[in-house]
Amino acid sequence: MSLSAAANKISENDFQNIGPAPRPPGAAFNKTQPITSYLNQLDLQDKRNEQRGAGNGNRKSGWVSYKDDGILSFLWQKRYMVLSDSYLTLYKNEPRAGSDDAVLQIPLTTIVSVSRTQLKQNCFEVVRSSDRNSSASGSSVGSSGNGSGGSDGSRKTMYIATKTEIDLHSWLDAIFAKCPLLSGVSSPTNFTHKVHVGFDPETGSFVGMPSNWEKLLKHSRITGEDWNNNSAAVIQVLQFYQEYNGAGTATASNNSSTTSLPKASINQGQYGGQQSRQNSHDMLPQRKPPTPPSVQHRPKLQVSTSHQNYQTSQQSPYQSFNNKYASPLQNKPLNSHLPSPPAHKLPYPQQVQGQNSSQLKQHRQNGYAQDASRFKHNMQNPYLTSTPPSSSPSSSKEQVSQRHAPQQRPPVNNSPYSNSSTPPPQRLHPQRAAPAVLKPPAQPAPSTAAAAAAMNQSRPEAGPKFLQPNREAPKKPDAHPKKDVGVTKQRKPTKPTMSNAEIMAKLKSVTFNTDPTPFFQMVEKAGQGASGSVYLAQRTQLPDYGEGDLNEQIGEQHIGDKVAIKQMILSKQPRKELIVNEILVMKDSQHKNIVNFLEAYLKTEDDLWVVMEYMEGGSLTDLIENSPTNGSNHAPLTEPQIAYIVRETCQGLKFLHDKHIIHRDIKSDNVLLDHRARVKITDFGFCAKLTDKRSKRATMVGTPYWMAPEVVKQREYDEKVDVWSLGIMTIEMLEGEPPYLNEDPLKALYLIATNGTPKLKQPEVLSLKIKRFLSVCLCVDVKYRASTEELLHHSFFDMSCDPRDLTSLLEWKK
Ligand SMILES: Nc1ncnc2c1ncn2[C@@H]1O[C@H](COP(=O)(O)OP(=O)(O)OP(=O)(O)O)[C@@H](O)[C@H]1O
Numbered sequence: 001m002s003l004s005a006a007a008n009k010i011s012e013n014d015f016q017n018i019g020p021a022p023r024p025p026g027a028a029f030n031k032t033q034p035i036t037s038y039l040n041q042l043d044l045q046d047k048r049n050e051q052r053g054a055g056n057g058n059r060k061s062g063w064v065s066y067k068d069d070g071i072l073s074f075l076w077q078k079r080y081m082v083l084s085d086s087y088l089t090l091y092k093n094e095p096r097a098g099s100d101d102a103v104l105q106i107p108l109t110t111i112v113s114v115s116r117t118q119l120k121q122n123c124f125e126v127v128r129s130s131d132r133n134s135s136a137s138g139s140s141v142g143s144s145g146n147g148s149g150g151s152d153g154s155r156k157t158m159y160i161a162t163k164t165e166i167d168l169h170s171w172l173d174a175i176f177a178k179c180p181l182l183s184g185v186s187s188p189t190n191f192t193h194k195v196h197v198g199f200d201p202e203t204g205s206f207v208g209m210p211s212n213w214e215k216l217l218k219h220s221r222i223t224g225e226d227w228n229n230n231s232a233a234v235i236q237v238l239q240f241y242q243e244y245n246g247a248g249t250a251t252a253s254n255n256s257s258t259t260s261l262p263k264a265s266i267n268q269g270q271y272g273g274q275q276s277r278q279n280s281h282d283m284l285p286q287r288k289p290p291t292p293p294s295v296q297h298r299p300k301l302q303v304s305t306s307h308q309n310y311q312t313s314q315q316s317p318y319q320s321f322n323n324k325y326a327s328p329l330q331n332k333p334l335n336s337h338l339p340s341p342p343a344h345k346l347p348y349p350q351q352v353q354g355q356n357s358s359q360l361k362q363h364r365q366n367g368y369a370q371d372a373s374r375f376k377h378n379m380q381n382p383y384l385t386s387t388p389p390s391s392s393p394s395s396s397k398e399q400v401s402q403r404h405a406p407q408q409r410p411p412v413n414n415s416p417y418s419n420s421s422t423p424p425p426q427r428l429h430p431q432r433a434a435p436a437v438l439k440p441p442a443q444p445a446p447s448t449a450a451a452a453a454a455m456n457q458s459r460p461e462a463g464p465k466f467l468q469p470n471r472e473a474p475k476k477p478d479a480h481p482k483k484d485v486g487v488t489k490q491r492k493p494t495k496p497t498m499s500n501a502e503i504m505a506k507l508k509s510v511t512f513n514t515d516p517t518p519f520f521q522m523v524e525k526a527g528q529g530a531s532g533s534v535y536l537a538q539r540t541q542l543p544d545y546g547e548g549d550l551n552e553q554i555g556e557q558h559i560g561d562k563v564a565i566k567q568m569i570l571s572k573q574p575r576k577e578l579i580v581n582e583i584l585v586m587k588d589s590q591h592k593n594i595v596n597f598l599e600a601y602l603k604t605e606d607d608l609w610v611v612m613e614y615m616e617g618g619s620l621t622d623l624i625e626n627s628p629t630n631g632s633n634h635a636p637l638t639e640p641q642i643a644y645i646v647r648e649t650c651q652g653l654k655f656l657h658d659k660h661i662i663h664r665d666i667k668s669d670n671v672l673l674d675h676r677a678r679v680k681i682t683d684f685g686f687c688a689k690l691t692d693k694r695s696k697r698a699t700m701v702g703t704p705y706w707m708a709p710e711v712v713k714q715r716e717y718d719e720k721v722d723v724w725s726l727g728i729m730t731i732e733m734l735e736g737e738p739p740y741l742n743e744d745p746l747k748a749l750y751l752i753a754t755n756g757t758p759k760l761k762q763p764e765v766l767s768l769k770i771k772r773f774l775s776v777c778l779c780v781d782v783k784y785r786a787s788t789e790e791l792l793h794h795s796f797f798d799m800s801c802d803p804r805d806l807t808s809l810l811e812w813k814k
Helices: 033-042 165-178 211-220 225-230 230-244 268-281 306-311 327-331 355-365 450-454 498-508 549-555 576-587 619-626 638-656 720-734 744-753 768-777 795-799 803-813
Strands: 060-068 077-083 087-091 100-106 110-117 123-129 155-161 520-527 532-539 563-568 595-602 607-613 671-673 680-681
Touching: 060 165, 060 744, 077 165, 077 532, 123 165, 155 355, 211 230, 225 230, 225 744, 230 744, 306 498, 355 450, 520 549, 576 595, 576 607, 619 671, 619 720, 619 803, 638 680, 638 803, 720 768, 768 795
Parallel strands: none
Antiparallel strands: 060 077, 060 155, 077 087, 087 100, 110 123, 123 155, 520 532, 532 563, 563 607, 595 607, 671 680
């Protein structure tokens, strides 16, 4: 098959739908108030019913607020409750003659306990036995009664809140009077029952939640305070996190894969010196020992909202682009009193004295204690204000985090980080090497056994499900039928937009159907991705493919050229369409800042080789982690080096954006450098094409730590999500890692959604230019976030160094 057939420009149709857009959360869900406040909006009580007596043989009825403990039942719902002689029934509306919209009907014979609870004001719980063989012939109506409840075993609990205390007593008395399994005398109602809304600070755990969510929350270190601050955001991130990753899939992420080189010959002689590095690459991408944590005082940078940043501006966002962020400093030049750090060594207090690399590694793996309360919203400018941290950690709300306090780290006095003597509990931690990538639900891969056998070589095993940065199929959404409770919008399972056959046909149209083994000599493994391994190879032959585009492409290649070959086993790809995506984008994106696609081969129906230009320098992540200054008190890269790399990346992005393509996974892992420090973007599997008809996207893809808030919040988004990620990548070069990396991905999502612009660790050592630059990249309000076009005019890029000034950073490869 000739490539010529596939040489057409990319059209929208070439982009596979990699998942349905999540429906935006409902209006109630968008509210960022504690769950308790929803109740206050309800008219809880039909006043008329307050007058009715209890246990007098009459029906008692009235409006209440209701919640059961079934899955996804987080919100209180307004219900009309009727207590008759035989049933306690909840209706959506006040029942009228002939109408019956009961949502739950509980035979009184099944009610085993009724007691007051402090779940919320004027609240009581009704526990019923769901054992159909019990004395009662239970009959439930609606979803709440069909087993979705999460109570232990055969018991289900529902919560009822009334508007007034008097009404509460009246209901309790009435129910007690009518339920045969109760004593007929109500329990005392004026005691304190320690049950808390959503989060029990005593046990440190969430209550009343589905256990899988509770587990996720526990691992994520989302705290009760987070919950109280923004319960809606917690539910929101839980919801889509579960949808994309599957609940309860959290596992340690440190698996290695066992990948052997392909059968093609390996020139050990020439490249033997690389063997040890190659071995290290045989693992799933593991990053280096962690950035040494700081235990120094950190200036606290205030988080802002973009609204505040711009509200005084009379100019259009980019008329004022260059001075907008200057104004606060003009009033108060924060850094003017500070000596300018030498450009090549920005001081960063990241070193823990005496911490060796294994400790650091352990530190990375064990994670960090943290206090989510440190992330306080306020209305200061994000990167232009530098407020020294409070030296007193006494206020829990103001307390500086222990993010960089490893469990084994000896206590360091004189530090706001050192006051915790309690080691944080063990939990799952994101690995820098393998940040969780949230990608849309995927079809399960077909059986791989036959294909693997045919390959006659070992292949990377599926990595851990939770944190693998890959295209592995996330777990299917919870099989439980979800109730729409006005909060959660259920995502329908993804329907593949193309059949396997169609995908294969598309793939064949952009690849050669021939065995490329004779054309290349495999040299060494260059890297391991989730979808396959990348090898350094040398061209040994220039095949004659006949007429067509191929000759054009091959014509530019020479025997002896180094190339990168990414090998993928198709049957192991849960999302083959992503690979088609990647090839199509790369083919049509010949640009100096985009990794050049050369050709692709479908060696067998199952074995795909994608040939690209070889980027000797490795990824920007490698560069950061191997920087001589990483782990010291200095930023891994200097500002001029950063300016150069970001400018080059931005050029590549602008090229894509001009074609209305969003990359959607910009991060240091996806920026590669060659031996001359040329900078190129790679990994186009998650690109999306915007069109006139579809100028926005909503599918959540990417890697949590780099995700823009609008993606996390499941709002519609456009190319500017890449600009946000570019800003986060800039922080990686300054601080060694993206914000919240040491947080569980779920918590990171929560923090992105609620904190907005992240804080810098040490803004006072940074130039005004880079802070301005970050401000316009990391602007929560997309309107005011810069486009790539605008960024390219930013004065930050004036300080870009010559690429030769990066060669020292590439030394580690040699
Ligand atoms: N063109 C290239 N030249 C040199 N090394 C490369 C090239 N492409 C990838 N690599 C190396 O291989 C590693 C894996 O690349 P790959 O694109 O497969 O990773 P990934 O994005 O993590 O996975 P995937 O795309 O399969 O989800 C990279 O981190 C990089 O070190």
